Amino acid sequence: MTFLTSTEGNGGILPTEYSALITKPLAEQALAFQPSLSTVMSGAPGAHEIILPSIESDVDAAWVAEGEEITPDDPDMGETKLTFAKVAGLTIVSREMANDSSPQAQEIVGNSITRSIIKQINRAFLGNLEAPAPKGLASVAAINQVNGNGASIVNLDSFAHAVSLAATSGHALTGWALNPTDAATIATLKDSSESNRRLVESVTTLEGLPVFLNPNVPLGTAWGLDGTSIYTGLREDVELAVSDQAFFTSDRVAIRATARIGFAFPDASAITNVKLYTAE
16 A cells, blocks of 8 residues: 555655654553563664673672681673564655655654554564564563463462562562453452452552553463563664665655564573463
Protein backbone atom coordinates (compact mmCIF):
# COMPACT_ATOMS: atom_id res chain seq x y z
CA MET A 1 0.00 0.00 0.00
CA THR A 2 1.17 3.54 -0.81
CA PHE A 3 0.28 6.59 1.32
CA LEU A 4 -0.97 9.46 -0.86
CA THR A 5 -1.84 13.05 -0.11
CA SER A 6 -5.41 12.16 -1.11
CA THR A 7 -5.59 9.56 1.67
CA GLU A 8 -7.96 10.92 4.29
CA GLY A 9 -6.16 12.41 7.28
CA ASN A 10 -2.75 12.51 5.62
CA GLY A 11 -0.78 15.58 4.62
CA GLY A 12 2.98 15.48 4.33
CA ILE A 13 6.16 14.05 5.82
CA LEU A 14 9.42 15.66 6.75
CA PRO A 15 11.77 12.65 7.00
CA THR A 16 14.50 14.61 8.76
CA GLU A 17 12.14 15.29 11.64
CA TYR A 18 10.32 12.06 12.37
CA SER A 19 13.25 9.85 13.30
CA ALA A 20 12.63 11.19 16.82
CA LEU A 21 9.03 9.99 16.54
CA ILE A 22 10.44 6.46 16.50
CA THR A 23 13.42 6.58 18.85
CA LYS A 24 11.65 8.29 21.76
CA PRO A 25 8.58 5.99 21.94
CA LEU A 26 10.87 3.00 21.49
CA ALA A 27 12.71 3.86 24.70
CA GLU A 28 9.46 4.68 26.52
CA GLN A 29 7.26 1.75 25.47
CA ALA A 30 9.34 -1.32 24.58
CA LEU A 31 9.59 -3.66 27.57
CA ALA A 32 13.30 -4.25 27.05
CA PHE A 33 13.96 -0.54 27.58
CA GLN A 34 12.16 -0.29 30.93
CA PRO A 35 14.72 0.24 33.73
CA SER A 36 12.72 -2.05 36.02
CA LEU A 37 13.10 -4.93 33.56
CA SER A 38 16.48 -4.39 31.94
CA THR A 39 19.63 -2.28 31.97
CA VAL A 40 20.07 -0.45 28.68
CA MET A 41 23.53 -0.20 27.15
CA SER A 42 24.69 1.72 24.08
CA GLY A 43 26.94 0.04 21.57
CA ALA A 44 29.80 1.74 19.78
CA PRO A 45 29.01 2.88 16.21
CA GLY A 46 29.49 -0.04 13.87
CA ALA A 47 29.93 -2.56 16.70
CA HIS A 48 28.57 -6.04 16.15
CA GLU A 49 28.40 -6.96 19.83
CA ILE A 50 29.05 -5.89 23.42
CA ILE A 51 31.18 -8.07 25.69
CA LEU A 52 29.84 -8.22 29.24
CA PRO A 53 32.32 -9.51 31.82
CA SER A 54 30.88 -11.62 34.60
CA ILE A 55 32.09 -13.31 37.77
CA GLU A 56 31.38 -17.02 37.85
CA SER A 57 32.55 -17.41 41.44
CA ASP A 58 33.66 -14.84 44.02
CA VAL A 59 37.00 -14.51 45.77
CA ASP A 60 37.18 -16.77 48.80
CA ALA A 61 37.28 -14.81 52.06
CA ALA A 62 38.12 -16.27 55.46
CA TRP A 63 38.54 -15.27 59.08
CA VAL A 64 42.21 -14.86 60.01
CA ALA A 65 44.01 -14.22 63.27
CA GLU A 66 45.86 -10.97 63.85
CA GLY A 67 49.20 -11.06 62.04
CA GLU A 68 48.32 -14.21 60.13
CA GLU A 69 48.96 -14.34 56.39
CA ILE A 70 45.88 -13.84 54.21
CA THR A 71 45.62 -16.46 51.49
CA PRO A 72 45.18 -14.77 48.12
CA ASP A 73 42.50 -15.95 45.72
CA ASP A 74 41.21 -14.97 42.30
CA PRO A 75 37.61 -14.84 41.13
CA ASP A 76 36.56 -17.04 38.23
CA MET A 77 35.80 -14.67 35.38
CA GLY A 78 33.53 -15.23 32.41
CA GLU A 79 31.92 -13.19 29.71
CA THR A 80 28.60 -12.92 27.94
CA LYS A 81 28.19 -11.58 24.43
CA LEU A 82 25.34 -9.24 23.59
CA THR A 83 24.99 -9.53 19.82
CA PHE A 84 23.04 -6.95 17.87
CA ALA A 85 20.25 -7.97 15.49
CA LYS A 86 18.39 -5.73 13.07
CA VAL A 87 14.69 -4.96 13.27
CA ALA A 88 13.27 -2.88 10.43
CA GLY A 89 10.09 -1.31 9.10
CA LEU A 90 9.42 -0.05 5.58
CA THR A 91 6.63 2.02 4.09
CA ILE A 92 6.01 3.61 0.68
CA VAL A 93 4.57 7.11 0.24
CA SER A 94 3.88 9.32 -2.75
CA ARG A 95 6.41 12.02 -3.55
CA GLU A 96 3.70 14.64 -3.04
CA MET A 97 3.24 13.50 0.54
CA ALA A 98 6.97 13.28 1.12
CA ASN A 99 7.47 16.86 -0.11
CA ASP A 100 4.44 18.43 1.55
CA SER A 101 4.50 19.48 5.18
CA SER A 102 2.04 18.28 7.78
CA PRO A 103 2.93 17.30 11.36
CA GLN A 104 -0.18 15.10 11.44
CA ALA A 105 1.08 12.98 8.55
CA GLN A 106 4.49 12.71 10.19
CA GLU A 107 2.85 11.39 13.32
CA ILE A 108 0.65 8.91 11.45
CA VAL A 109 3.52 7.28 9.58
CA GLY A 110 5.94 7.58 12.49
CA ASN A 111 3.48 5.94 14.89
CA SER A 112 2.80 3.11 12.46
CA ILE A 113 6.47 2.20 12.05
CA THR A 114 7.06 2.68 15.78
CA ARG A 115 4.25 0.33 16.80
CA SER A 116 5.53 -2.33 14.45
CA ILE A 117 9.12 -2.14 15.69
CA ILE A 118 8.09 -2.06 19.37
CA LYS A 119 5.87 -5.11 18.82
CA GLN A 120 8.78 -7.04 17.36
CA ILE A 121 11.14 -6.00 20.18
CA ASN A 122 8.61 -7.14 22.78
CA ARG A 123 8.13 -10.49 21.02
CA ALA A 124 11.88 -11.04 20.93
CA PHE A 125 12.56 -9.92 24.51
CA LEU A 126 9.87 -12.15 25.97
CA GLY A 127 10.21 -15.11 23.65
CA ASN A 128 12.55 -17.51 21.93
CA LEU A 129 12.32 -16.51 18.28
CA GLU A 130 14.26 -18.00 15.43
CA ALA A 131 17.27 -16.17 14.00
CA PRO A 132 17.85 -13.45 12.94
CA ALA A 133 15.86 -12.24 15.97
CA PRO A 134 17.83 -12.03 19.24
CA LYS A 135 17.09 -14.64 21.89
CA GLY A 136 14.86 -13.56 24.76
CA LEU A 137 13.72 -14.62 28.21
CA ALA A 138 12.07 -17.85 27.09
CA SER A 139 15.37 -19.08 25.66
CA VAL A 140 17.27 -18.93 28.96
CA ALA A 141 17.85 -22.23 30.74
CA ALA A 142 18.17 -22.88 34.49
CA ILE A 143 16.02 -19.91 35.53
CA ASN A 144 14.07 -19.76 38.78
CA GLN A 145 10.65 -21.38 38.56
CA VAL A 146 7.56 -20.89 40.71
CA ASN A 147 4.54 -23.11 40.08
CA GLY A 148 1.07 -22.08 41.14
CA ASN A 149 -1.74 -24.48 41.95
CA GLY A 150 -5.03 -25.09 40.19
CA ALA A 151 -6.50 -23.97 36.91
CA SER A 152 -7.05 -20.32 37.82
CA ILE A 153 -5.62 -17.46 39.85
CA VAL A 154 -7.11 -17.48 43.34
CA ASN A 155 -4.51 -15.46 45.27
CA LEU A 156 -1.17 -13.67 44.90
CA ASP A 157 0.98 -16.17 46.77
CA SER A 158 2.99 -17.06 43.67
CA PHE A 159 4.33 -13.52 43.45
CA ALA A 160 5.47 -13.60 47.08
CA HIS A 161 7.17 -16.95 46.45
CA ALA A 162 8.92 -15.51 43.40
CA VAL A 163 10.35 -12.60 45.39
CA SER A 164 11.60 -15.01 48.04
CA LEU A 165 13.11 -17.42 45.51
CA ALA A 166 14.94 -14.62 43.75
CA ALA A 167 16.33 -13.39 47.07
CA THR A 168 17.56 -16.88 47.83
CA SER A 169 19.44 -16.73 44.51
CA GLY A 170 20.99 -13.39 45.46
CA HIS A 171 18.68 -11.17 43.44
CA ALA A 172 16.11 -8.53 44.28
CA LEU A 173 13.32 -8.50 41.71
CA THR A 174 12.68 -5.07 40.22
CA GLY A 175 9.64 -5.63 37.99
CA TRP A 176 7.03 -7.98 36.51
CA ALA A 177 5.84 -8.69 32.98
CA LEU A 178 2.28 -9.97 32.86
CA ASN A 179 -0.41 -10.79 30.30
CA PRO A 180 -3.25 -8.20 30.33
CA THR A 181 -5.89 -10.94 30.67
CA ASP A 182 -4.23 -12.29 33.80
CA ALA A 183 -3.89 -8.74 35.12
CA ALA A 184 -7.65 -8.28 34.72
CA THR A 185 -8.25 -11.49 36.68
CA ILE A 186 -5.99 -10.30 39.49
CA ALA A 187 -7.68 -6.90 39.52
CA THR A 188 -11.08 -8.52 40.18
CA LEU A 189 -9.98 -10.95 42.91
CA LYS A 190 -11.90 -10.44 46.15
CA ASP A 191 -10.36 -10.49 49.61
CA SER A 192 -12.80 -13.20 50.73
CA SER A 193 -15.55 -15.36 49.31
CA GLU A 194 -18.15 -13.29 51.13
CA SER A 195 -16.83 -9.89 50.09
CA ASN A 196 -16.97 -7.67 47.02
CA ARG A 197 -13.89 -5.78 48.14
CA ARG A 198 -10.95 -6.20 45.81
CA LEU A 199 -7.87 -8.03 46.97
CA VAL A 200 -5.65 -5.33 45.42
CA GLU A 201 -6.50 -1.73 44.59
CA SER A 202 -4.49 -1.78 41.40
CA VAL A 203 -2.31 -4.12 39.34
CA THR A 204 0.17 -1.39 38.46
CA THR A 205 2.31 -2.88 41.25
CA LEU A 206 2.52 -6.32 42.86
CA GLU A 207 4.65 -7.01 45.92
CA GLY A 208 5.68 -3.35 45.65
CA LEU A 209 7.17 -3.84 42.17
CA PRO A 210 5.96 -2.24 38.92
CA VAL A 211 3.92 -4.38 36.52
CA PHE A 212 4.25 -4.13 32.75
CA LEU A 213 1.47 -5.62 30.64
CA ASN A 214 2.02 -7.23 27.27
CA PRO A 215 -0.03 -9.77 25.29
CA ASN A 216 3.15 -11.61 24.28
CA VAL A 217 3.48 -12.89 27.84
CA PRO A 218 1.84 -16.35 27.71
CA LEU A 219 -1.43 -16.69 29.58
CA GLY A 220 -0.93 -18.07 33.05
CA THR A 221 2.64 -16.83 33.17
CA ALA A 222 4.44 -13.90 34.77
CA TRP A 223 8.09 -12.93 34.51
CA GLY A 224 9.78 -11.60 37.63
CA LEU A 225 13.02 -9.88 36.68
CA ASP A 226 16.04 -8.33 38.32
CA GLY A 227 16.60 -5.58 35.77
CA THR A 228 20.09 -4.85 37.08
CA SER A 229 21.31 -8.22 35.77
CA ILE A 230 19.48 -8.25 32.42
CA TYR A 231 20.83 -6.19 29.55
CA THR A 232 19.43 -4.56 26.43
CA GLY A 233 21.84 -3.14 23.88
CA LEU A 234 20.99 -0.43 21.35
CA ARG A 235 23.58 0.33 18.73
CA GLU A 236 23.05 4.02 18.11
CA ASP A 237 19.57 5.49 17.62
CA VAL A 238 16.97 4.32 15.13
CA GLU A 239 18.29 4.91 11.62
CA LEU A 240 15.97 6.53 9.10
CA ALA A 241 16.60 6.21 5.36
CA VAL A 242 14.62 7.65 2.45
CA SER A 243 15.00 6.62 -1.19
CA ASP A 244 13.11 7.09 -4.46
CA GLN A 245 15.28 4.81 -6.58
CA ALA A 246 13.29 1.59 -6.36
CA PHE A 247 10.03 3.38 -7.15
CA PHE A 248 11.34 5.89 -9.66
CA THR A 249 8.75 5.08 -12.37
CA SER A 250 5.79 5.61 -10.04
CA ASP A 251 7.24 8.72 -8.41
CA ARG A 252 7.03 7.21 -4.94
CA VAL A 253 9.39 7.30 -1.99
CA ALA A 254 10.43 4.47 0.33
CA ILE A 255 10.91 5.30 4.00
CA ARG A 256 12.82 2.74 6.05
CA ALA A 257 13.49 2.64 9.78
CA THR A 258 16.01 0.22 11.28
CA ALA A 259 17.29 -0.42 14.78
CA ARG A 260 20.00 -2.79 15.95
CA ILE A 261 19.17 -4.31 19.29
CA GLY A 262 20.33 -7.24 21.38
CA PHE A 263 19.72 -8.84 24.77
CA ALA A 264 22.01 -10.55 27.25
CA PHE A 265 21.21 -12.68 30.29
CA PRO A 266 24.52 -13.40 32.01
CA ASP A 267 22.88 -14.71 35.19
CA ALA A 268 19.87 -17.01 34.75
CA SER A 269 18.96 -16.66 38.43
CA ALA A 270 18.00 -13.01 37.74
CA ILE A 271 14.95 -14.40 35.92
CA THR A 272 11.98 -15.95 37.69
CA ASN A 273 9.20 -17.58 35.68
CA VAL A 274 5.92 -17.73 37.56
CA LYS A 275 3.28 -20.26 36.48
CA LEU A 276 0.13 -18.70 37.85
CA TYR A 277 -2.05 -21.57 36.68
CA THR A 278 -2.24 -24.13 33.91
CA ALA A 279 -3.45 -22.28 30.81
CA GLU A 280 -5.80 -24.18 28.52
